[in-house]
Amino acid sequence: MNAEKTDSGNNHDVPVIAIDGPSGSGKGAITERLAGMTGFHILDSGALYRLVGYAARLDSVALDAETSLARLARDLDVAFLPNSEAGQPLSICLRGEDVTWAIRTDQAGVDASKVARLEAVRQALGELQVRFRKPPGLIADGRDMGTVVFPSANLKIFLTASVEARAERRYKQLKDKDIDVSLPALLESIQERDARDTERAVAPLKPAADAIVIDSTSLSIEEVVTQIVTRLKKEIDTGVFQQN
Secondary structure (H helix, E strand, C coil): CCHHHHCCCCCCCCCEEEEECCCCCCHHHHHHHHHHHHCCEEEEHHHHHHHHHHHHHHCCCCCCCHHHHHHHHHCCCEEEECCCCCCCCCEEEECCEECCCCCCCHHHHHHHHHHHCCHHHHHHHHHHHHCCCCCCCEEEEECCHHHHHCCCCCEEEEEECCHHHHHHHHHHHHHHCCCCCCHHHHHHHHHHHHHHHHHCCCCCCCCCCCCEEEECCCCCHHHHHHHHHHHHHHHHHHCCCCCC
């Protein structure tokens, strides 16, 4: 994917905070906290890949049918809606239906990783993601937000954690929603996904050269947010980060 084309557009001057990292590192919770503090819009790019995989199953499209999947991605009818329940993720709607938890299953994660390897799908979703960049600003949560989709982001965070901690977090999240899951199987799935995401030829998972790397293994959400806000204030004070 051409980063310069992806990051361009009429809203190029709208500020962006890019938060990248592997599954279960806490990106979603951190993104929502920051959005609440700044009033910025949210882009959950990982959900887009899950939605493509989910839509593919709904429409009986093979997960290696790159052209058909790219068409699905380009025309994806998705909406991110605020959740009135504290501590819960954004409500995600596909074609007018709430699929928030349907796309959070282990299978949906595996499907997302498979379609994410396809260049045509990433190109189509890259173009879609850029359209989320609207005033007053955007917090983009994903795996290549700071490296590919928004390389000119004003602040780039790479959030990580041990695979054990990430598996336990996802296990608790799913069990709280009465979704049956095995912790050992979840751990293995996350390890396999990490390998696919970091080793893929197209937009591999890695920190941007100018990203701030935060290991959240032993940190609370509040502690991570504090670190990011401290850096954000520094960027604003030095004029690097301009809020419109």
